[in-house]
Amino acid sequence: MFLRKRAMFDIVCDLYTKGGSNKFFGIFEQRQPLFMVRDPDLIKQITIKDFDHFINHRNVFATSSDDDPHDMSNLFGSSLFSMRDARWKDMRSTLSPAFTGSKMRQMFQLMNQVAKEAVDCLKQDDTKVQENEMDMKDYCTRFTNDVIASTAFGLQVNSFKDRENTFYQMGKKLTTFSFLQNIKFMLFFALKSLNKVGTSFTHMRKIY
Known part of the structure; x- marks a missing residue:
């Protein structure tokens, strides 16, 4: 993925396939241990029945948006897949009736x-x-x-x-990420403290 020879989604699919018949298994993302869940019933239980125990998404993009709901300085950090704590719980309650x-x-x-x-x-x-x-x-x-x-x-x-x-x-x-943006993207995963300096790898300023 770092050299742009394979897409991230292809790598995730390969990991999913290697899980075989296991309902879940562990992997490492750099130094971060992760669980990959394969069983549909277990996914449903985690995301719906046990939502109160698994409320947060992964903290991939550190952002101040959790403190200020109007802060849009980090586009990905403010997305549905990055919201955390009360902000995500409120947004989930707001969006659920739309589906x-x-x-x-x-x-x-x-x-x-x-x-x-x-x-x-x-x-x-x-x-x-x-x-x-x-x-x-x-x-x-x-x-x-x-x-x-x-x-x-x-x-x-x-x-x-x-x-x-x-x-x-x-x-x-x-x-669409350039080679330099891909490098920055990888650094965001490996060194999450870099997010706090305010560096962006998106075209946020050109969009808003």
Whole structure:
């Protein structure tokens, strides 16, 4: 991952596969011991039934956001996957009603509209598809981007037609790391105290 030869998710998948039939097993992330849970029932028990005992996410990105809910100086530290303590518990209670069966069905209508736009794009570019020139990574990225824009922000951006729209460009900048940013990312994991100096490896200032 450090040399960008393999994606982080591929490494995690390999570790998951090596767990075999075990419900959970231990691994090391540098010097940090971790548990990887494989059993769906155990995951459900930890995240739902025993939530009061496992309230916190991992403290990957140290941030002052836990003290000041309006502090957005650290984008990843302020994300759902990094919130901790009372702030995460309050946010979980706020978001849970948004994912009921009826709300999910409403989201499906928005996702279905994006899917139609994606199909229209294929029909318009059928010559490229026949010549095997379709960039599937770009295609899937635009689909994912539009689903997030529609369901989470209520925006109709249609990145298949408006290929340079601001929402897509900012999302791409946020999720595309250079070699230097990858090095900084690894250092954030290995030396978490570096987070406290206020260094950022994202394009936060360009987005907000």
